[in-house]
Every structure is written in C-alpha cells, then in structure tokens.
Amino acid sequence: MHCYCGSGLSYSHCCQPYHSGLRQAETCEQLMRSRYSAFCLKELPYLQLSCVAELQVEQSPEQMRDFVSQVHFVRLQLLPLPHVVFSNDEGYVHFQVWYLLGNQLHSFSELSHFVRQQDRWLYSSGDVREHAAQKVGRNDPCPCGSGRKFKACQPHVASGHAAA
Template identity: 35%
Template sequence: MNCYCCSNKPYSECCEPKHKALVVSESAEALMRSRYSAYCTGDWRYILNTYAKAQRETLTEDALRESAAGTKWLYLAIVTQSNSSSPQPGLQAQVEFKAFYALKHKLYLMHETSDFVVEDNEWRYTTGVMHPDTDIVKVGRNDACFCHSGKKFKQCCLKRI
C-alpha cells in the first residue's frame, strides 16, 4: 500500500517507521508528510508528540481528535520547502503544502506554510499560516482530478468523498 503522504513509497517504508518511533524524521518535509499520514490514520499521539514543546503544553490528543472529527484526508502536495535538512540544534525550516480533504461531503483545500524547529535533535512543528485559497474547492465532475492520477475527478477522488 502506498503511503498516505502521497510520496509513492510504501507506507511501511515511508511514514510507518516514524509513527512507530523506529526512526525520526530526517527533514522538516519528512515530518510534514508523517504528520499528514498520522492525521489520515488517526494517530493523535504521534501528532501531539511532533508539536514543539511550547505548543504541546496547550494541546491534548482528545482536542486533536475532536478538531479533525469527520475529516477524510485525500491528497497532499508539497509546494515548497526551505532549509529542510538533517536536524541540528536551533535549525528552523518552512514547508508550504496543499492538502485536499472532505468534510460533510464537501471538498476543501488547506493551503498552509508551516514552520518547524529542531528540538532535542528532532524536527517539530510550531505554527502555520493559512493561504487565502484555503476554503471549499469547486471541482467539476469531468475536470482532471487534483491528485494527478490522470483520471477525471468523478472517476477518482469524488468516489472517496
């Protein structure tokens, strides 16, 4: 099975080892992808643990679960990433991404630039800024699917909504 993060790698070789704490994310982008996959699988503990310490103090697994209730994640695209190298103390990075998801049978786009920092030799998520196009997405049934499958939307992700 391909990984939820749309890397075209098997889940068992991509995000699953991170979710099982067998390895740490080698870059901010890898952490972004593994967090997305954790949202897909409902791994709230992993998501909570990948926040920076300051943000983690105000969050709980239950709060994360409630905020994502009913959300079905469909596709992740990394737009840009900066300074996303091996973790070194104090290093910071940004990852801009677009995540398509369904909620109550409607299609949405989350377009965010996320900030990451290295704490305790691991990448951690701090904050994110939403782009103005974050909202409900209108896709025609016969339009090409946003997931780049080469299929029409009606033959692809529409079936998952």
C-alpha cells in the same frame, strides 16, 4: 498500500517507521509528510509528540480528535517555498492539503515552521491560509482519485489509490 503523504513509497517504507518510533525524521519535510499521514490515520499521540512542548499543552486532544474524525484527507501537495532563511536548527515547508467534510472539498495551504530540539525535528507553528470550499456533487468524480463517482466511493482512500 501507497503512503498517504504521496511520496510514492509504501506506507511501511515511508511514514509508518516514524509513527511507530523506529525512525526519527531527518528533515523537516519528512516530519511534515509523516504528520500528514498521521492526520489521515488519526494517530493523535504521534501528532502530539511531533510538535514543540508549548503546542502539546496548547492543543486540545479532544479538539484534534473531533476534527480528524469528521474529515477525510484526500491529498497533500508540496508548494514552492517563499524566500525564507534556513539554519541547521530550523526549517520551513510550504504545502497544500485537500480534505472532504461532508460533501464539500476543503483546502488550505500552510507555511510550516519546524525547529530541531535535542536532535529531533518538531513542528513549531504555521501560517495557514484557508481556501474556498467546493461542493462535490453526487455524480461528480470523487476527489480522492479512485475513479468512482462521489456517491459510490466509500470509504475513501486518503492516498488517492483504490482500496485493494
């Protein structure tokens, strides 16, 4: 199975080692991709542990669980970075995410800020821009990329590849 993050690698060779604790992200992009896959898989403990301590306290696990249980993530796309300053201990990733909620395709873009603490990359904050939702008709092609009509595509595969 291709990884949910869109890297082209298999999940077992891409984000799974981060989720299972076998590897630490070496870059903020790797961490962002692994967090996206964690959202797809509803890996809430990983999402909590991969952000700074302030956010671990701030974010309600119940709210996060409610959100990920209602949506189906469809696609992740990296975007060009605006002019930002990097250092060895902080970095940024600019991306866009599409997800289905009911029969609507939602999208947001985010400029995420990451910090390196105790030799680990952690999500720190993000500037999120919501985009207008689009209704997906029953006979429209499914946005997940399966090639099926929306009405016939259940369950969706977040990586955009048809289930084996």
